[in-house]
Amino acid sequence: MITDNHLQAERSVLSTLLDNNDQYDLISNLITASDFESVAHQKIYSAIVELAENNQPHDVVMVADVLSSNNKLADDKYLNKQLAEVSVAPIAMVKSLISHAELIRANAMRRSTLQILKQGIEKLENNAGTDDVNNDIVSAISSLEQKEDVKEVYSVDDMMTNLVKRMALANSGEKTYIECGFPELDALMKVRKGNLVVIGARPSMGKSLLVMNIQAHLAKFREGVSVFFSVEMEESDLMNRLTAAETGIPINSITECRMTEDQQVSFQKFATNQKDMRLKVVRKTGLSVSQVRTHLNRLRREHGSIASVGIDYLQLMDGLNDEESVSKIGATTTALKAIASEFGCPLFLLAQLNRSLEKRPNKRPVMSDLRGSGAIEQDADQIAFIYREDYYKEKDGDKDLDGMADIIVAKNRNGSTGVKRLAFEGHMGRFSNHMPFHDSFNDIPAYGETA
Known part of the structure; x- marks a missing residue:
């Protein structure tokens, strides 16, 4: 039931608009007819909007005429x-x-929020799943908040102001993109908030490692929490790799619990400091887009914001692991792009490449090697492939290895395409910055660092 305060506010607004037509523009972007609680006031405001949008005066006589012509006044x-x-x-x-x-x-x-909650209660009373209902409620309320915050009309002056701010940041030395720990690759890809970044590779190329390395870096240096969804790998294996990457202790030593005294010191230091690392791992087989949003909503409530999302990997998500699922990939990538925008963070989506790649003499990935590449290309802001020549040399028994990985940026809405090289330290669960002027592989700085 409408309170006296709200009733008086609605009457005051309508009375002012009837008396002074110039005031309409002041509030036309603030409220809509459905925002009025009184149905009669909704109809009166709708008539005012109709007249104003047709550049006609909206005094009481004109409004009454509109209502009458719409058969809203004669019988009411x-x-x-x-x-x-x-x-x-x-x-x-x-x-x-x-x-x-x-x-x-x-x-x-307030009324819309109450309605959303009532609908959630009704669904629960009809035995709907708790997770689904919670997700629907949070998404619906988030949509209301976004509707409140989103600016729709930008003047050239508004846009120029934003451009000048970005230029000032760039000239001050601050980056206008998110730094992921690999300076040369960062400068090429220019990952930004809301981007859907697809990382594609064949098995054993290191795509999970690369994204874990990036998210560990963001978890240390950006506000909010980074979230890695693992559809395939156990959390214990992920922790072994993360520990190796952060400490420089070989993965095998960590897995087998065999460490030197120096390694034990490094391990104990990381075990203490990791408490400050804002990284969460969600281990879920058959992961769905709805479940991704549910977890992110909960973690955003707990931590304030989401710094980044990683999903390992696309083809193992719910409903996408069969040969008939190509048509579903587009719907999934579109929904994941929406999630990146909704949470204001980059979403790194890992993708497996087609087996047919292995039959080619030149095994460097191209866009068509992505299953469902058309749909993925449409939604992704960046698409990058990992290619390690060493992987194929080792299979052929070749010992002449250079320890390098090519990161092939095949699509980039924020900048150029091209190739950047990273050092691959697979035994320590990480990629590192490749600095060509170093004398040996051992002199290359650890990942996330510069020379």
């Missing part, structure tokens, strides 16, 4: 009475008018 004595009451209500000054409009909008948000 109550509405006629409401229009009369509105016309004599107090007229608000500019500041009060905006405050009253904001009160109407806030009340509409």
Whole structure:
């Protein structure tokens, strides 16, 4: 039931618009007809909007005429009475008018939130799944909040102001993109908030390692929590790799619990310091987009914001692991791109490449090696492939290895395409920055560092 305060606010806004047509533009972007709690007030405001949008005056006579022509007034004595009451209500000054409009909008948000919660209760009473209901509620409320915050109209002056700010940041030495720990690759890819970044590779190329390395870096240096969804790998294996990457202790030594005294010191130091690393691992087979959103909503409530998301990997997500699933890939990547935008963070999506690649003499990946490449290419902001010549040399018994990995940026909405080289230290669970001027592989700095 509408309270007296809300009723007076609605009447004041309508009375002011009936009296002074110039005030309409002040609040037209703040409220809509559905924001009014009184149905009669909704109809009156709709008539005012109709007249204003047609560049006609919207005084009480004109509004009554519109309502009458729409058959809303002739048979509705109550509405006629409401229009009369509105016309004599107090007229608000500019500041009060905006405050009253904001009160109407806030009340509409409260009603919408209550309705969402009531619908959730009804679903639970009808035995709907708890996770699904929670996810629906949080998503619906998040959509309401986004609707409140999103600016729709930008002038050239607005856009120039934003551009000047970005240029000032760049000239001050600050990066206008997210630094993922690999400076040369970062400068090429220029990953930004809301980006869907697809990392494709054949098995054993190190795609899981690369994204874990990136997310570990972001977990240390950016606000919010980084979240890695593992559909295939056990959390214990992921922890072994993370520990190896951070300490420089070989994975085998960690797995077999055999470490030298120096390694034990490094291990104990990391075991203490890791408490400050804002990285979460979600281990879930048959992962669905809905489950991704559910976990992220919960973690955002707990930690304030999401710094990054990693998913390992696309083809193992729910419903995408069969030969008939190519048509579903597009719907999944579109939904994941929406999640990246919704949570304001980059989403790193790992993807397996087609087996047919292995039959070619030149095994360097190309876009068509992605299963469902058309749909993925449409949604992804960046697509990068990992190629290690050493992998194929080792299979052929060749000992002349250079320890390098090519990161092939095949699509990039934020910049150029091209190839950057990283050192691959697979035995320590990491990629490292490749600095060509170093004399040996051992002189290359650890991942996330520069020379």
